Amino acid sequence: xxxxxxxxxxxxxxxxxxxxxxxxxxxxxxxxxxxxxxxxxxxxxxxxxxxxxxxxxxxxxxxxxxxxxxxxxxxxxxxxxxxxxxxxxxxxxxxxxxxxxxxxxxxxxxxxxxxxxxxxxxxxxxxxxxxxxxxxxxxxxxxxxxxxxxxxxxxxxxxxxxxxxxxxxxxxxxxxxxxxxxxxxxxxxxxxxxxxxxxxxxxxxxxxxxxxxxxxxxxxxxxxxxxxxxxxxxxxxxxxxxxxxxxxxxxxxxxxxxxxxxxxxxxxxxxxxxxxxxxxxxxxxxxxxxxxxxxxxxxxxxxxxxxxxxxxxxxxxxxxxxxxxxxxxxxxxx
Numbered sequence: 001x002x003x004x005x006x007x008x009x010x011x012x013x014x015x016x017x018x019x020x021x022x023x024x025x026x027x028x029x030x031x032x033x034x035x036x037x038x039x040x041x042x043x044x045x046x047x048x049x050x051x052x053x054x055x056x057x058x059x060x061x062x063x064x065x066x067x068x069x070x071x072x073x074x075x076x077x078x079x080x081x082x083x084x085x086x087x088x089x090x091x092x093x094x095x096x097x098x099x100x101x102x103x104x105x106x107x108x109x110x111x112x113x114x115x116x117x118x119x120x121x122x123x124x125x126x127x128x129x130x131x132x133x134x135x136x137x138x139x140x141x142x143x144x145x146x147x148x149x150x151x152x153x154x155x156x157x158x159x160x161x162x163x164x165x166x167x168x169x170x171x172x173x174x175x176x177x178x179x180x181x182x183x184x185x186x187x188x189x190x191x192x193x194x195x196x197x198x199x200x201x202x203x204x205x206x207x208x209x210x211x212x213x214x215x216x217x218x219x220x221x222x223x224x225x226x227x228x229x230x231x232x233x234x235x236x237x238x239x240x241x242x243x244x245x246x247x248x249x250x251x252x253x254x255x256x257x258x259x260x261x262x263x264x265x266x267x268x269x270x271x272x273x274x275x276x277x278x279x280x281x282x283x284x285x286x287x288x289x290x291x292x293x294x295x296x297x298x299x300x301x302x303x304x305x306x307x308x309x310x311x312x313x314x315x316x317x318x319x320x321x322x323x324x325x326x327x328x329x330x331x332x333x334x
Contacts, residue, residue: 021048022091023083026072029061051085057098059278067091070105071113077278077305090114099132099306104145116152120168123148127162132306141165149176193327195241195298196334203303205238215241216327218300218313238303242333244295245325251317254287259302260310266299278305295331 025047034041035054043055049065057063057079065073065083071091075081079098083091090111093102096118106126107113115122115131120138122131127145131138140149142160149166150157157176160166164178194216198209218241245267247253255272257263262276265286272286290296302311316322 021050022085023049023065023067023073025049025055026064026066028063029057031061032057032063032075049083051083054080054082054096056080067105069107072103074101074103076100092116095131095133097133099130101128101130103128119152119170121150121152121157122160123150134306134308137167137169139165139167149178151176194330194332195243195300196332198240198242200238200240201236203236203238203305205240205301205303210237214332217324217330218311219324220309220311236303236305238301241298241300241302243298244331244333245298246295246329246331247290247292247317248329249317249319250290250292251319252287252289253315253317253320254285256312256314256316256322257284258282258310258312258314259284260308261302261304263303263311264299264301265313266297268296269299276301276303278303281310298330 025043025045027045028043030043032043033056034043034047034049035056036050036052043063049055055063055065055075057075057077059078061077063075065075073081073093076099079100080096081098081100082094082096084094085092088111090107091113093100093113094116102115104113104124104126107124109125112123112125115124115129117131117133117138120140122129122140124145124147127147128143129145129147130141130143132141140147140160142162142164144162146159146161148157149160149168151168158166158178160178164180166176166178168176194214195218196212197215198205198212200206201210255265255267257265257273258281259279260281261278263273263284264271264276265273267288267290270288272288273284275282275284300313312324314322314324
C-alpha cells in the first residue's frame with residue numbers, strides 16, 4: 001500500500017543547494033529523527049542523508065526518502081531504517097523494525113538494490129514492494145516486478161513476483177513459498193450472535209470494504225497473522241464493528257480494551273474510549289450506566305498499520321466478573 005501524506009502538517013521544503021549524500025529527505029513529519037553516529041538530528045525536508053544514517057519514524061509519523069535515480073522509500077510509522085554506504089554492487093537498506101514501501105527505479109544488473117531485515121534479504125532490479133518487520137517475522141509483498149528473497153544466513157531463496165507475498169518467520173528453516181494476493185469477496189456474512197465487522201484495506205475506514213462478516217466476540221491475538229485467510233492480507237487495514245449489546249444487570253459497567261493500535265468504542269453514540277493513535281500494546285478503560293435487558297447500540301473502530309492483530313474487548317460490573325464480552329450478549333447490525 002502507498003503511504004498517505006497529510007501535506008498540511010509536514011515541514012516546508014528547504015530551498016536552495018543541498019549538500020551531497022547518498023539520498024535526500026523528500027518530505028517528513030517533524031517528529032522523525034536521523035541518527036548519525038553519536039548524533040541525533042532533527043529531520044529537515046531536502047536534507048542530505050549519508051551512508052550509515054538511520055531514519056527513526058515514531059508512531060503517527062511518516063518519512064519519504066528519495067535517491068538521485070528516482071527510487072523512493074515511504075517509511076511507515078513506528079519504523080527504523082538505515083541507509084548504508086552504497087557499494088559497487090548497488091544500494092543497501094536495512095529495516096530493523098516497522099515497514100516501508102519502496103518504488104524502485106530500474107537498476108543496472110550489476111548494481112542490484114538489496115533490502116535486509118534481521119531475518120531476510122530482498123534483491124531487486126526495479127519494482128514496487130512493501131517490506132515489513134515484526135519481532136516474529138519478515139514479510140515481503142510485491143506489487144510489480146520480481147524480487148529475490150533469501151534468509152540472511154542462506155545463499156539460495158525464491159523469487160516473489162507481482163501480486164505475490166512471502167513470509168520468513170524468525171528461526172524458521174522450512175521451505176520458502178510465494179503466495180498469491182487476491183481480492184476478498186465483497187460480502188462474507190455469517191449469521192449468529194456477535195458483531196458485524198466491516199474490513200477496509202486502509203487505515204481510516206474509507207469504503208469500499210474488502211469484506212463483511214460477523215465476529216462472535218472481539219478477542220484477537222494473532223501475532224503476525226491477520227483475521228482472515230492467507231490470500232487476503234493487505235499491509236494495513238481498519239475495521240468497524242457494529243451491533244447491540246445487552247447487559248445482565250442494571251449497573252454501571254466498565255469496558256476494557258487491550259490492543260496493539262488505535263481504537264474507538266461507542267455505546268449509543270457516547271464515546272467510552274477514544275484513542276485513535278498507534279501503540280505497541282495499550283490498555284484503555286471507560287464506564288457507563290446500563291439497564292438490564294435493554295439493547296444498546298455498540299460501535300468499535302480499530303486501525304492496524306501493520307500485519308497482525310491484537311484486540312480484546314471486556315466488561316465488568318459490581319455483580320459481574322471481568323470477561324471478554326460473550327457472543328450471546330451481542331447482536332450484529334443488519
